[in-house]
Amino acid sequence: xxxxxxxxxxxxxxxxxxLIAGGHMEPILHSLPYELMIIGGAAIGAMIxxxxxxxxxxxxxxxxxxLKGPRWKDADYMSAxxxxxxxxxxxxxxxxxxxxxxxxxxxxxxxxxxxxxxxADHFFVSYVTDALRLQVIAPGGLDPFQVEEVMDSALxxxxxxxxxxxxxxxSLADGLPALGIVAAVLGVIKTMGSIDQPPAVLGAMIxxxxxxxxxxxxxxxxxxxxxxxxxxxxxxxxxxxxxVAKQIIVASIRNSPQALVIxxxxxxxxxxxxxxxxxVFDGLREAA
Numbered sequence: 001x002x003x004x005x006x007x008x009x010x011x012x013x014x015x016x017x018x019l020i021a022g023g024h025m026e027p028i029l030h031s032l033p034y035e036l037m038i039i040g041g042a043a044i045g046a047m048i049x050x051x052x053x054x055x056x057x058x059x060x061x062x063x064x065x066x067l068k069g070p071r072w073k074d075a076d077y078m079s080a081x082x083x084x085x086x087x088x089x090x091x092x093x094x095x096x097x098x099x100x101x102x103x104x105x106x107x108x109x110x111x112x113x114x115x116x117x118x119x120a121d122h123f124f125v126s127y128v129t130d131a132l133r134l135q136v137i138a139p140g141g142l143d144p145f146q147v148e149e150v151m152d153s154a155l156x157x158x159x160x161x162x163x164x165x166x167x168x169x170x171s172l173a174d175g176l177p178a179l180g181i182v183a184a185v186l187g188v189i190k191t192m193g194s195i196d197q198p199p200a201v202l203g204a205m206i207x208x209x210x211x212x213x214x215x216x217x218x219x220x221x222x223x224x225x226x227x228x229x230x231x232x233x234x235x236x237x238x239x240x241x242x243x244v245a246k247q248i249i250v251a252s253i254r255n256s257p258q259a260l261v262i263x264x265x266x267x268x269x270x271x272x273x274x275x276x277x278x279x280v281f282d283g284l285r286e287a288a
Contacts, residue, residue, distance in 0.1 A: 047171075062165035155246070
């Protein structure tokens with residue numbers, strides 16, 4: 001919703017101010033299709049040249065995140081705490097043998113099946129099961145700091161992949177003003193070919209050429225750059241769910257008291273998604 005409101009304000013203020021100042025939309029609307037074809041086509045072509053097909057497809061999917069915002073809701077953070085909490089408690093109470101089936105076959109695990117939204121996230125499942133698998137392979141012989149380092153590295157790699165789209169949008173924002181100048185120069189070339197026309201005709205042609213410069217700057221700093229910033233915010237917020245899992249697993253390896261485990265997981269969540277200590281404690285007690 002905020003994306004739509006932002007676009008409405010952006011277009012309303014820019015073009016509304018232009019009209020109030022006495023401007024006319026006819027020259028802009030007349031040249032808009034051609035300028036968009038030049039600038040947009042060049043931007044898409046440059047993006048294809050500079051990136052793999054996988055990266056370009058991933059960028060297309062990233063626009064859903066920009067429009068919808070973070071995928072995780074308050075209930076999902078609670079579910080992450082309960083899911084990983086149950087697995088680590090099972091590890092502590094019954095040993096690695098009891099956890100092994102859940103780690104090796106999470107799709108058939110009774111614990112994972114209780115949280116279908118998290119089960120559908122492949123990275124979350126592998127992130128949790130890979131960390132727990134280390135405890136199954138080397139029970140009692142793991143350094144919690146080394147486990148944390150491994151999990152941080154896995155998350156960093158995941159975020160690096162996800163943020164490729166951010167870098168593509170930032171590069172697009174950097175390049176659009178220059179592509180706008182390209183479109184404007186082409187318009188000037190066209191105008192110079194009609195130098196024998198009356199001043200009124202030449203003025204309209206020059207005005208159309210300048211639309212290219214306007215569009216390049218407008219699309220760069222009004223759309224592409226804010227989209228890159230928003231996507232980065234969404235990805236960073238979504239990553240908090242994975243930090244929750246890491247905090248619980250590392251705290252359990254350290255044999256921390258349950259209250260400390262809860263607090264380590266809870267405080268890794270932003271305030272607007274953070275459940276209360278009592279809610280988490282009650283949820284873990286009911287799930288036990």
